[in-house]
Amino acid sequence: MSTRMLDVKDLAVSYGMITAVKGVSFNLDEGEIVALIGANGAGKSTILRTISGLEKAKSGSIQFLGKELTRLPAHKIVEAGIAHVPEGRRVFPRLTVKENLMLGANIVKESSIIQQRLERTYQTFPRLKERQSQLAGTLSGGEQQMLALGRALMTGGKLMLLDEPSMGLAPIIVEDIFRIIKEINEAGTSILLIEQNAFLALQTASRAYVLETGLISIEGNSSDLLKDDRVRESYLGA
């Protein structure tokens, strides 16, 4: 029996008059990769942004390792152990690759740990080491995605929230990125994954939730969902 890592209950989030998330419940156990899939505007990014404190929940609760997150500011949530790789990567364009990574370790005080994580990150992404003194804004899309993942690794978070890591990348690079995501997971980091590419998401995750305009419509094991008619029709293009 593995421990419950993330427990989201009846979460609702709105932007002014628009309610983007209308009471969503889901969970994730330690060591899992869980996917959230859904069409554009379904509310996937909003959920991740609320978990990491960038948006405020209107109602509902988010428990992470038994700790309530909904009232914590974003920087405290990072300290609690959540690393969010945001939609569109959001690397700091006019900082170097290395400076970006060092910002990932912003919450870490001991320089020996920072050094250790930097080495591990460079091992995972040798490309980042080659480019360490290059400005992040000049990297290719794939490299920026690697940097965003590397930055999240540097935080030392136990749970990674990945928002569309395949966005805008060539298939070969997507394959690369997803191989690394699985490696990161095997090394002990749990992952909540958002993906437009539902097939890829279901291949990577053990379980998935399907989000439709702010509500979860289907949930289950990935292998079951891959066979589900509604999923196949709406999200797998079959």
Place this chain on the structure above:
Amino acid sequence: MSTLMQFLVYGLQLGSVYALLAIGYTMVYGIVGMINFAHGDFLMIGALSTFFLSQAFSSFAVNGTYSGLIVALIIFVAMVGTGLIGVSVEAIAYKPLRNRPKMSALITAVGVSMFLENFPRALPFIGPSPRSFPMLFPAKRFQIQGVMISTTQIIMIVLSLVFMFILYNVVNRTKIGRQMRACSMDKDAAQLMGININRVISITFFVGAALAAASGIFYASIYPQVDVYMGGWLGTKSFIAAVIGGIGDIRGAMLGGFIMGITEILATSVNSNLGYAIGFVILILILLFKPAGIMGKLTIDKV
């Protein structure tokens, strides 16, 4: 030639005032994305509080001059005090509006400026009338190759360069500097790195206001008169300096400040009205030929 050098000395002196003030405009713009129209008033607060501090320390003065240690203490207290006022202004007036349309913050800043000028004006022990600023720096003058230069000028220029050097290195080489640069590029991503952006913004206001105080002390040491409105037009000129240099860029603010100071002195020597106008002339030229300013890079504003 020596007249030109003489103007250069005056220009650097005035330029250091503009540069120190321009830094605050540019840092706040770079990190918070707003133009703090009340920034010039921090200069006034710095100068006025120095006036009162030096009165409080008047028993230490010998023949109207203070020892270096006392002057350093007065300047330090005035800078820290003004810095804290800057932090409070942000916390009380600007922070609640941070996620509102930019226009709200702009209008608020105009209101804050009116408050900062008129509240002390209404206080009986401050009031509207100008005061004569004490001599903080020794008034020795030297002549080097026909160029007159005073100790005050040397101290001002050197001290402002030291402040700028420290600031530049803090921003580019320290952890808090890296956090500042991250916040200026992407506040959401900065928070996801565990950066407390409220803290970074407070520190930014502190530094900006403290440097504005230094700028006010320097200005009042050239033109030894202080009153509650002195921050207004000095603020405007320094804001122009920040735009000329490229708003958001610290080196740009420094460069813009010195360009403003030097050209103003040169233009004034030709015609005193031209001295007032030259800043605007340069501004228009810069906006025509390099709209983002000398150091600035044009970026698309995402709304």
